[in-house]
Amino acid sequence: MGKGRLEAFSDGVIAIIITIMVLEMKVPHGEDLAALRPLVPVFVSYALSFVYVGIYWNNHHHMLHAARQVNGAILWANLHLLFWLSLVPFVTGWMGENHFSAMPVALYGVVLLMAGMAYYVLAQALIRHHGADSALAKAIGRDFKGRISVAFYCVAIALSFINAWLALGVYVLVAAMWLIPDRRIERALEA
């Protein structure tokens, strides 16, 4: 089975997720800068989530690029990942509206954690289908960044209840770590 429609459908869903998040930034009634002030945390959480969803699209793009075909298990592992990503707009809005208070910041981490684990499951399904000796399997490798991200999310969830800003700092740190594109897969493909 070809991977074309899986990529097209994922592109569609991720494009919608990344765009409808902006609808949480409700247009204010006032016409001065003060009217925008309550939106600052909403904007900050929007920008953070935009980067995260962008990272997922980027990595998804790289991983599927290395794949040759898909099966039923991969289709569902992919939908499972999209499910958790589809909750990002909700937790982004909740975190922004409540100015980064403990529970919303923790729940934001939970959704990131679930998405991270869903990405891992998808990677494993792809490796199983292509074989442990495939270029794809070598490219994904031990997925050090994926594992450490999941650990960081757990730390951030715990930190939320001590100091939500520290937890937010961890989310920014993980995003920064991923912004560096995944050279491993690029290198493996070139080799």
Add this chain to the structure above:
Amino acid sequence: MGKGRLEAFSDGVIAIIITIMVLEMKVPHGEDLAALRPLVPVFVSYALSFVYVGIYWNNHHHMLHAARQVNGAILWANLHLLFWLSLVPFVTGWMGENHFSAMPVALYGVVLLMAGMAYYVLAQALIRHHGADSALAKAIGRDFKGRISVAFYCVAIALSFINAWLALGVYVLVAAMWLIPDRRIERALEA
């Protein structure tokens, strides 16, 4: 006429349907876990509908994969299916907001029933166009799962007025039955 744009358009519509459903989960104003409690049934119905729309995308993907070309009747049979799927976010929201009371649960079943019948009509239009001896026709076969689903939806609609939770259980059962990917089409294509 090629099937490429039909697939692309369907992917777009299904991607939007599966994603805008999450907009029914309105961001609560409170910042504690209690603020999320009223959203639990909304979340449950969202997750169920996500799986259902995912199943439709999956089966649509398989069926169109086996198709070679489309005609006007197929284009409209496809739009008819998308019409009923487009109502899923509405009935999902209504069912979630009313905590699975009788009428919304029944209407949810009606929309699933109409979508199931529209899928059947689309399959028949494809078979007529490709011929009863085509690989596609053999792959779709008697569509036992499709027929039994429609029967189950009718049972669930009736059950809604006796016990809505039983009806919901039937919906979960049908979804579980479909989560097992349609090996018939995969097998027929390989043969």
Add this chain to the structure above:
Amino acid sequence: MGKGRLEAFSDGVIAIIITIMVLEMKVPHGEDLAALRPLVPVFVSYALSFVYVGIYWNNHHHMLHAARQVNGAILWANLHLLFWLSLVPFVTGWMGENHFSAMPVALYGVVLLMAGMAYYVLAQALIRHHGADSALAKAIGRDFKGRISVAFYCVAIALSFINAWLALGVYVLVAAMWLIPDRRIERALEA
């Protein structure tokens, strides 16, 4: 310049237009059938607009299928068509919310009229680019159905202020006329 991205972008916009219209059907708070009654006109106008947008997608699909390449003028003629189609959700919602009263029904016709004229402009831009002797030009021909639709919309706009239901009847009639797929282009392509 290839036509691939023009088709993909148009598919995306039309898919979003056809799907976000359903968001105008706000989930009611009540849980019985009576709660749905105020939504009946909204649903009827949604179904009508779904068919209209479906017709535009269908005809757009056929026309672009016959095209070989695009230029700047065609890109903008296409965006112009998408602009008027993007107003369909707004007039659909207004017409539904006001139970088919005169002014909303007339404005609905105005948007259909503008979209019809924009489609004509796009067809002419395509013919100019491909030449009057091209298969595309022959396929589009004198576009009898397109011209008569525009005349019907004008009649319906005038009728709205006499009897809005008559105007609505004209919209249904025009939609029915288009539901029959455009065999001319199919025939010309086959020849």
Add this chain to the structure above:
Amino acid sequence: MGKGRLEAFSDGVIAIIITIMVLEMKVPHGEDLAALRPLVPVFVSYALSFVYVGIYWNNHHHMLHAARQVNGAILWANLHLLFWLSLVPFVTGWMGENHFSAMPVALYGVVLLMAGMAYYVLAQALIRHHGADSALAKAIGRDFKGRISVAFYCVAIALSFINAWLALGVYVLVAAMWLIPDRRIERALEA
């Protein structure tokens, strides 16, 4: 790395941006023309933004058409452009709701300015990857229109606080300048 998915994802995001803007035009409750009057500035700002987003799609289409492949830096430069474009619906709604008062008109210009600079960064990333002697680099050239647009946006932002209508006039002027399609790239490709 192929450019196909980058184009598809950008098409998706831009299609959603251009379409969800119309959701800011809330359906009014009244049924006469007077009910539409408060929507006139919202409609005007919607039409202006539709043209701007259309211009970006058009230019993006041309530029990527001339590109042969993409790398990580290009992916992120593209997401950066999409980020600023995703804010267009918000500033469009704010400007429309406040009838073109100073601050919203200025912020509209800021978002256009950031998008213009993001487009420049993307063009540079593409040139770096394809080489200064590539057809792409020659096609983009010194990008006179891009540079002058950025200068105009700065002027308009300053003008907003003197006379917002003058600033709006500058936005319309820049849009008109871009509506003339970018013949340089077309010519360079043909040569």
